[in-house]
Amino acid sequence: MRDLTLPTLAESVVEGEILSWLVEEGDLIEEGQPVLEVMTDKVTVELPAPFGGRIVKRMVQVGDIVPVHGVLAQVEEVGAQAPVAQSPATATPERAAAEMKDERSIIEGSAAKQSDPGKAKAAFAGFNRSAAAGPAVATKPAPIMPAPIPTPSAPPSTAGLAETSPAPGQIRAVPSARRLARELGVSIAEVMGSGPNGRVRPGDVQAHAQAPQVQTPPTQAPQPQTSVPVQPAAKSGGSTDWPPTAPPAYRTPAGYESRETRTPFRGVRRATSQGLLAATLHSAQTHTIEELDCTNLMALRDELKADAQQQGVKLSYLPFFLKAASIALREFPAVNSSLDTAAGEVVYKNFVHLGMAVNTEAGLVVPVIRDVDQKGVLTLAREISDLAEKARSNTLKPQEMADATFTVSNIGSVGSMMGVPIVSPPAAGIMSVHSITKRAVVIEQGGEDVIAIRPMMYLTLSFDHRLVDGADAARFLKKVLWLLEKPSRLVLQG
Incomplete structure (x- = not known):
């Protein structure tokens, strides 16, 4: 089994938007055959297959944003022996890591290679921040949890955690969760993710949309852990001065829903927006x-x-x-x-x-x-x-x-x-x-x-x-x- 990945098409191209698939799962492809249409850095191109085989699984869907070297599909070489399926009980750490890689979605605004997440750059990555303090732009409230009770068993390994954690201001979410959030009118930044490294899944979006708005009684002391996340004004010279909070999300005025026309923020407009924002920062x-x-x-x-x-x-x-x-x-x-x-x-x-x-x-x-x-x-x-x-x-x-x-x-x-x-x-x-x-x-x-x-x-x-x-x-x-x-x-x- 081989991975079909998004190649480096130009020095400035860091990601591509999937416009259409030209082949289906199960199709046999030949080397050099166009397999999908991608918009990369404002240019639409047909990507040829670098090798032949059978399309086993398409890893991305139309509309997904894929970083350079991100996996597009899994291809089985013709004549290769099919691997023996492993049961969950016998799954190896390598297989678990591969499944984790397959689940990884696009980091919003990322310009990094999926094969090297440690190089991901946030818009404000140049600002200093202590590792212990955590992201200064957290957009989700931290749940109140009891202190963990030590156990004799060894804790899960945290090796590579710094590499897979999203950069400040970025949000991990699978594409289906992003689509559901758009359909429900939910800001993906406000959803608590239950996946690895806080990745947002469709169930998280559904639960957030159905959850009632919690308001703090006037007589109760403020509870910053459970309140709606509002960035307090940082003291001058403090470590939380940067990055600043994102601007308020747009909300349709009540009664004007039928007087708006909406189009997806994608393609050339999205590429131009990201490039110019990064340029000014x-x-x-x-x-x-x-x-x-x-x-x-x-x-x-x-x-x-x-x-x-x-x-x-x-x-x-x-x-x-x-x-x-x-x-x-x-x-x-x-x-x-x-x-x-x-x-x-x-x-x-x-x-x-x-x-x-x-x-x-x-x-x-x-x-x-x-x-x-x-x-x-x-x-x-x-x-x-x-x-x-x-x-x-x-x-x-x-x-x-x-x-x-x-x-x-x-x-x-x-x-x-x-x-x-x-x-x-x-x-x-x-x-x-x-x-x-x-x-x-x-x-x-x-x-x-x-x-x-x-x-x-x-x-x-x-x-x-x-x-x-x-x-x-x-x-x-x-x-x-x-x-x-x-x-x-x-x-x-x-």
């Missing part, structure tokens, strides 16, 4: 803004449009911005760097792979153009068009969305005058391009200052202050302006 983000006079850029683009069209290329402003950013990144390598936290090193890259944010019906996706500093404006325009079309048709491959060293977001295409984008680590920066608007500005003509109407645009650079100093960020953006205010410089610099 684990980096020191700030920004700088400049104003670009687009007079000469617009003139050059109008001049080249016809020539580009003859070669079958639609020439927009974006390739000029990508080219200018790539040149500036070579001059200011800190903006093109990453922090390798495991090695404790800053990585300066001698290549420029630029992500470009594309708005699709399913949500925001960021395809990547490689080696931008080695390509001309016309080549970039062609690749931009091709990748944007793939993004909108949901046909991007995982490698076409990986390894961005910097990102350019063009929200001016939807009329935005100014915005502040969020940096997505491990990149150190993202530049936002906005709409061109005619404004009155002061310019110099014949040695005198005059007021003129010019097509102007705001440029925003968001950067990770852990890696980029404010002065370097400002110089980087000034370099981009210098190149684009006289875009013929792109030829000389490139």
Whole structure:
């Protein structure tokens, strides 16, 4: 018997959502045959079987979120002798461990490999906490229990407990329990789990939904062990300052149940939400803004449009911005760097792979153009068009969305005058391009200052202050302006 697991499809992919199974239990599969459809890091892919055999058991269902290296199915190799079934009385510790592994479900918000739970990272994992104190964000009331009476028998082994315990702010629950909680309108965070390590099972959800609300009589002393879990305000500098409590859960106003439309929080929207939340929590983000006079850029683009069209290329402003950013990144390598936290090193890259944010019906996706500093404006325009079309048709491959060293977001295409984008680590920066608007500005003509109407645009650079100093960020953006205010410089610099 072999496990079919979710492979590592790209460096940034840490989990996948099961969209559909292409095979049934009992089916024979061949090596390379697509077996299921998975959405991983905003890309939908069909996973081929790495080996042949018979599907004995599908371990996950449609809608489940599976971490990289998580078990998808058990496959019996054709011709292999079936193992002799063990009775519960003769079950070995290894078999019990395997059953425990099969029961493991997804840790909500986890970015860790199922085969190595010790590497699971919570959103606030960087905050110090003593092991004895336990999680500071417990969302379930601890039941009142009598002190245990010592017995001569040896207690159960606790080896590996730290590895299997969920990180702070995370909840263990089997998929069927999560589905039942959604159907009953129960917050999974409020349910006491009876499974191993507090894992929530369907029976726990049912019992929680049927249990009456317990209120403490006014004359009775407060009982924090049995009251509804409310986080008290932590004293300044105390060990419970972090992580903060989760925001209040949404509740439908009474009488408005029929006036809501609900859709599952999954797919691209969920992936984007998790990525951006992690980005804001684990980096020191700030920004700088400049104003670009687009007079000469617009003139050059109008001049080249016809020539580009003859070669079958639609020439927009974006390739000029990508080219200018790539040149500036070579001059200011800190903006093109990453922090390798495991090695404790800053990585300066001698290549420029630029992500470009594309708005699709399913949500925001960021395809990547490689080696931008080695390509001309016309080549970039062609690749931009091709990748944007793939993004909108949901046909991007995982490698076409990986390894961005910097990102350019063009929200001016939807009329935005100014915005502040969020940096997505491990990149150190993202530049936002906005709409061109005619404004009155002061310019110099014949040695005198005059007021003129010019097509102007705001440029925003968001950067990770852990890696980029404010002065370097400002110089980087000034370099981009210098190149684009006289875009013929792109030829000389490139």
